[in-house]
Amino acid sequence: xxxxxxxxxxxxxxxxxxxxxxxxxxxxxxxxxxxxxxxxxxxxxxxxxxxxxxxxxxxxxxxxxxxxxxxxxxxxxxxxxxxxxxxxxxxxxxxxxxxxxxxxxxxxxxxxxxxxxxxxxxxxxxxxxxxxxxxxxxxxxxxxxxxxxxxxxxxxxxxxxxxxxxxxxxxxxxxxxxxxxxxxxxxxxxxxxxxxxxxxxxxxxxxxxxxxxxxxxxxxxxxxxxxxxxxxxxxxxxxxxxxxxxxxxxxxxxxxxxxxxxxxxxxxxxxxxxxxxxxxxxxxxxxxxxxxxxxxxxxxxxxxxxxxxxxxxxxxxxxxxxxxxxxxxxxxxxxxxxxxxxxxxxxxxxxxxxxxxxxxxxxxxxxxxxxxxxxxxxxxxxxxxxxxxxxxxxxxxxxxxxxxxxxxxxxxxxxx
Amino acid sequence: xxxxxxxxxxxxxxxxxxxxxxxxxxxxxxxxxxxxxxxxxxxxxxxxxxxxxxxxxxxxxxxxxxxxxxxxxxxxxxxxxxxxxxxxxxx
Ligand SMILES: Cc1cc2nc3c(=O)[nH]c(=O)nc-3n(C[C@H](O)[C@H](O)[C@H](O)COP(=O)(O)OP(=O)(O)OC[C@H]3O[C@@H](n4cnc5c(N)ncnc54)[C@H](O)[C@@H]3O)c2cc1C
Ligand SMILES: [Zn+2]
Numbered sequence: 001x002x003x004x005x006x007x008x009x010x011x012x013x014x015x016x017x018x019x020x021x022x023x024x025x026x027x028x029x030x031x032x033x034x035x036x037x038x039x040x041x042x043x044x045x046x047x048x049x050x051x052x053x054x055x056x057x058x059x060x061x062x063x064x065x066x067x068x069x070x071x072x073x074x075x076x077x078x079x080x081x082x083x084x085x086x087x088x089x090x091x092x093x094x095x096x097x098x099x100x101x102x103x104x105x106x107x108x109x110x111x112x113x114x115x116x117x118x119x120x121x122x123x124x125x126x127x128x129x130x131x132x133x134x135x136x137x138x139x140x141x142x143x144x145x146x147x148x149x150x151x152x153x154x155x156x157x158x159x160x161x162x163x164x165x166x167x168x169x170x171x172x173x174x175x176x177x178x179x180x181x182x183x184x185x186x187x188x189x190x191x192x193x194x195x196x197x198x199x200x201x202x203x204x205x206x207x208x209x210x211x212x213x214x215x216x217x218x219x220x221x222x223x224x225x226x227x228x229x230x231x232x233x234x235x236x237x238x239x240x241x242x243x244x245x246x247x248x249x250x251x252x253x254x255x256x257x258x259x260x261x262x263x264x265x266x267x268x269x270x271x272x273x274x275x276x277x278x279x280x281x282x283x284x285x286x287x288x289x290x291x292x293x294x295x296x297x298x299x300x301x302x303x304x305x306x307x308x309x310x311x312x313x314x315x316x317x318x319x320x321x322x323x324x325x326x327x328x329x330x331x332x333x334x335x336x337x338x339x340x341x342x343x344x345x346x347x348x349x350x351x352x353x354x355x356x357x358x359x360x361x362x363x364x365x366x367x368x369x370x371x372x373x374x375x376x377x378x379x380x381x382x383x384x385x386x387x388x389x390x391x392x393x394x395x396x397x398x399x400x401x402x403x404x405x406x407x408x409x410x411x412x413x414x415x416x
Numbered sequence: 417x418x419x420x421x422x423x424x425x426x427x428x429x430x431x432x433x434x435x436x437x438x439x440x441x442x443x444x445x446x447x448x449x450x451x452x453x454x455x456x457x458x459x460x461x462x463x464x465x466x467x468x469x470x471x472x473x474x475x476x477x478x479x480x481x482x483x484x485x486x487x488x489x490x491x492x493x494x495x496x497x498x499x500x501x502x503x504x505x506x507x
Contacts, residue, residue, distance in 0.1 A: 240464070242460065242461070242462035242463075243462075243464055246461075251455070251459045251460065251461065252459070252460070252462070253454075253458035253459055253460065254460060254462055255437075255460050255462050256462055256464075256487070300434070300435055301435035301469070301485070302435075302462070302467060302469070302487050303487055303488075303490065304464045304487045304488045305487075305488055305489070305490060309417060309418075309430075309490075310417050311417060311430060311431045344457075344458050400454045400457075400458045401450050401451055401454045402450075
């Protein structure tokens with residue numbers, strides 16, 4: 001792998017940028033691997049990377065039915081934050097945020113992580129009381145959180161309608177200043193390139209269609225490119241988790257819903273932080289290209305369609321206009337959806353399954369982009385050692401039997 | 417936008433309705449094991465394709481009824497009463 005640097009850009013400029021090495025190979029699948037990760041999203045690619053980098057596994061493959069990063073990883077609104085309530089979540093997401101802070105240099109790939117702050121608005125006295133409670137919980141867990149007054153919010157986000165006539169008046173907000181955004185594709189590509197450089201086979205256009213299981217132990221997968229053997233397999237397929245679980249003979253506490261987002265035409269700089277409004281159900285930021293990146297709540301019924309429906313789209317836009325009336329003439333450029341793996345307590349499932357040697361990472365729902373480094377790290381640890389890391393010990397499938405749910409529904413700010 | 421056939425009011429746009437999740441989920445007896453209760457509370461078939469689900473015409477007549485809907489195309493294949501068995505499927 002050639003190192004990316006200012007020098008390499010200059011050197012390649014001499015040949016008109018026509019001689020760059022491909023960022024990863026496209027090998028044929030081997031007959032067997034020490035470990036297989038199903039799903040070439042951020043979580044699958046990060047898992048493969050940490051399996052090799054941290055645990056020294058040698059023969060590892062990622063099997064992706066389409067192209068890497070083509071699922072939710074390449075469809076999300078890229079918000080990264082660790083403002084969760086419970087200690088287990090705080091430790092997990094903060095670990096992830098810390099990895100993000102150094103990921104560009106670790107992977108030698110610019111993921112454009114921009115810690116521009118994530119602001120959750122408060123629209124009533126009660127909102128502000130709940131924000132204070134969250135901020136206190138976060139600080140007790142060692143995570144930065146500040147409460148902003150109405151005037152401080154107005155100063156930070158001048159375009160926001162903070163007048164008393166606003167449909168949902170602004171009372172203040174809670175901000176995590178270390179939160180922000182990153183380039184989603186770059187996270188997938190950066191992990192892919194770094195994993196490939198360490199020998200991981202990234203195999204695209206390879207859909208897993210079944211498992212071979214011998215006396216309760218997984219022994220391989222069947223794919224559209226033939227059977228591949230491995231007795232250590234991780235599933236990281238987001239909205240398709242239930243489908244693969246069914247092929248391995250078990251059910252999951254997961255329901256798949258479409259979550260949609262859209263971007264506007266590029267504008268001059270107008271918004272340099274991420275703003276979420278629990279009252280309007282809309283959140284937005286402005287990308288480095290100038291587009292407004294706008295998201296809202298989940299569609300209201302289960303779906304495997306990678307597109308959002310129009311009523312929810314209209315709600316989201318209406319919510320944005322209630323917050324930013326000045327955007328009423330802005331035109332939208334693109335609108336899309338992703339299939340999210342939603343779990344009852346809005347916390348992930350990372351760990352063992354009823355099948356020996358088969359591991360699972362899912363339940364990321366609407367918020368798993370921020371979790372890619374930690375999710376990959378923990379799934380890799382669980383696959384390599386057979387036991388969960390302390391960061392994911394509380395996030396096993398067994399919590400639904402024991403009732404030890406970690407209900408982070410409120411942490412999303414938008415009812416998801 | 418779905419156009420849903422309320423058995424009482426006829427075809428109406430989706431935003432008059434509320435989806436109430438999986439249909440035909442049977443509550444276990446109180447003596448059932450923790451695992452059975454967990455399955456009842458949290459487990460889902462979550463099919464990619466036809467799914468049975470309950471809907472309520474909440475901003476209309478308030479009736480609850482069952483629907484078979486394709487989770488990929490969102491096409492509604494059947495509408496039937498809330499207490500009825502899943503019908504032989506209309507293709
Ligand atoms: C509109 C939208 C906005 C979002 N906003 C945010 C946000 O702001 N912040 C945040 O943290 N999170 C956000 N999320 C959630 C986040 O995108 C996901 O939780 C995260 O990307 C999940 O990563 P993943 O690797 O698990 O899944 P994916 O990226 O979906 O990857 C799974 C891969 O598995 C592949 N696959 C599926 N079935 C098979 C099979 N049988 N064989 C082989 N491969 C298979 C798929 O093709 C896919 O590429 C958002 C999601 C959406 C849809
Ligand atoms: Zn009706």
